[in-house]
Each structure stands twice: as structure tokens, then as C-alpha cells.
Amino acid sequence: MWRNLLKKIINASILNADFSNLKDALDQATAAGIDWIHLDIMDGHFVPNISMGPDIAQLCRQLTPLPMDAHLMISNPNDFIPRFAEAGVNLISVHIETDAHIHRTLKNIKDHGCKAGIVLNPGTPASSIEAVMDMIDLVLVMSVNPGFGGQKFIFPVLSKIQQIRKMIDLQKRDIYLQVDGGVDATTLPQAIQAGADSFVVGSAIFRNPVGITQAVRQLKLLLDS
Template sequence: MTSRPIRIAPSILSADFGRLAEEVAAIDAAGADYIHVDIMDGHFVPNISFGPAVMASVRQVTQKPFDVHLMVAPVDPYIAAFAKAGADVITVHAEAGPHLHRTLQAIRAEGKNAGVAINPGTPVSAVEAVLDDIDLLLVMSVNPGFGGQAFIPGTLDKLRQARALVGNRPIEIEVDGGITADNARAVADAGATVFVAGSSVFGGNETQTYPHRIAAIRSAATTRTA
């Protein structure tokens, strides 16, 4: 198990878009460490979410880091816009283009932390050549494009492989998809340090439940069982 602190990153893809700013402010107050922003283009993944203008509008209600996950191809043309809109971390998919290293350079040139995401069918070895150019490795535990999917059990092996490959580098290992208080302990033991949670935080969209839901995931991830 890593000694890095556990961070919870609620995904606003599961928020009530009719009151998105209020939802972002609520998860900030509820104890979120990061705000996870899923950007979908209807091309690389089946759905469309929203663009940089919407993200910029909700950026104003919180000082928490914006963890922006670009499920977009081609991705390079949009990096500057999301950087300007308030991203702190910009994560791109290893599968989204032929020049991953160049894309990471573009993110760093904007002064942002750089992340790489890998889909369930992509081996961890796909990121080995760029490990010294990233701050975050996102291991998808569902196929991207839809919220509310079940965690893919084989992700635990991939997380262990990712932790071994990262070694002592100061890289966060993030997991995204189907994360709940029930599987958080196993996911943490496998090496994840950042937990993206959508429906397990936002389910029902009742803001008074968010502190308990975030705390439950954090507690499960950090409490060892007998």
C-alpha cells in the first residue's frame, strides 16, 4: 500500500446540471479534495458532456483543484482552452492520438499538471515511455462514456502493475469508474491514491448526503480490515 494520502475526486458528470454551480460548491463543502471534470466529445466516447465555457463558469465557486479528464480525440486543439478555463490537472487518453509525448508537453507548456488515462483494454505498459513526463496516471475501471457502470474487477491487477511501474516517482495513481465504499479498500491496497466517484457521491442529488458519502469512501480506503 502506498503512503501517499487518499484523495476523493467527485465527478460532476453525475451532478444535477440544472444547478451545477450549487453542486460543485456542495461537494467542496462536503470534503472533496479534487473536482473531477469529465469532458466527452461524442467521438472518442459515445456521449457529449460540456465544454470549457461551462467549466469556467463553475470554476468561480471553488478553490479546489480541477482534475480535468479529456475523453476527446483529437485532444491537442482543446488543451489551451481548458487550461484557460481553470484546469489544474489535464489528463488525456493514451489512445486518443499518435503523439502522446507532444500532447503532454503542450499541457506542461500551459503550466498545468499532466495526466495520462488508459482504458480497460489498454495495458499499463502503454505509458512506460512517458512516466517521467506525467504527474498522474488514470486507470479506467469502466469503459469511458457513461456514468453508473460497475467496477471491472481486473482493474485491481492493473493498479498493482501501475504501482510497480511508477515506483518511487511522485505520480498520483487515479482510478475512475464504479468506485464505492464497498470496493475502496481493495482499490487502495492495489495502489490507487485518487478515487473518482460519480453516482456513489451524487446519487439522488441530495446535497445533505454528500459529506457522509465522501467520508464513507475515504474511511473505507484508509481503514484496514482485520
């Protein structure tokens, strides 16, 4: 029987970090044990917000040796895949909802030397990604509607995480199951129970009253419990 042996990881989303002192924020998170840096890329079209672009990705690559994944919440991902690859990201995720030719887009990501992820919004069924399971390295399940940080976890997505866990296990290879949105010390254990093994955390790290270091340590303890 196939067993998922991937290490559970925390991906620190810098969307809610203090950009006036980004190096210090990244240094604190790294020292506390963060595994990956997560970049939320928004274009103001696919989602109702504008965030960062390849220049910020390149800056982060200069500031940290940690792996980085770029979550492209944009209408035309193929136009930007080369630039994010050149900026030094390790994995690029695109939304199943944005692309009528998703196989071509995933191949484009791989052709530029990055691992490829597929993203589902809260209302998108798990069945929508069945045809691309053999092409991906990560499935990202949104547990909020994308566009803004600091939102509340949408609990019905837990059943979808369970469905996708079964789909991944049938592939019998290493595919991360990531959850993003409202992940904190309360919701993370429930996402683990549902089958997720990669957790994007933003506000609960960078806006936590206990500070970045203690926030990360608390989350890492939950991964091991």
C-alpha cells in the same frame, strides 16, 4: 527504498451532479471534504457520448476553489488543451489510445501551465505507458469503458493497477495513481489495496440516497481506515 507519501484523495466527478443546482452540489461536496473536482470531457467521437466543455470548467472554477482535473475523452486533445488551461483546470489527462504523438501532447499540457496525466482504457495494457512515465504527474486507470457514468466496476483492472503501482514506484517521485469508474464504498477499498491513491467518484456521491454530505464522509472514512 522509495515510499509513496501522497495523500489519498477523492475526486468528485460532476458528470452525474444536478447541473440545475451545481453550486449547491459543489458546496456540499466541498464542505464534506472532497479533495478535487473531476471533469469528464466527451466529444461523441472517441466515446459515444457528449458531456461538457471549457465553459463548464470555467464555471466550476468560479464556483469552487478546489483543484480541478479535466479528463479529455476526445479525439483531438491538442485543440482543446489551451482552452481548458485558460478555464482554470490544474491537471489535464489524455488517453494513450487517442494520440500517435503522446509526448508532444503531454508537453503541450505542461507548456500551458497544467500538470499532465495519462489515461488507459480497461483493455489497454500497462506497458503502453512505459515510454511516458517520466513526463506525467498522474496515471488514470479506467475501471469502466468510458462514455457514461453509473457503470459497474471491471474487477480485472485491479491487476493492472498493481502493475502500474510498481512502475510508479520505480520512478521514485510523486505520481498519482487514479481509478475511475464504478468506484463506491464497496470497490474503493479494493482499489486502495491494489495501490491506487486517487479515486474518481460520481454516482456514489451525487446520486447516493444518503445525500452528498454523508456519501463523501463515508468515502473519506474508508481512505483513513
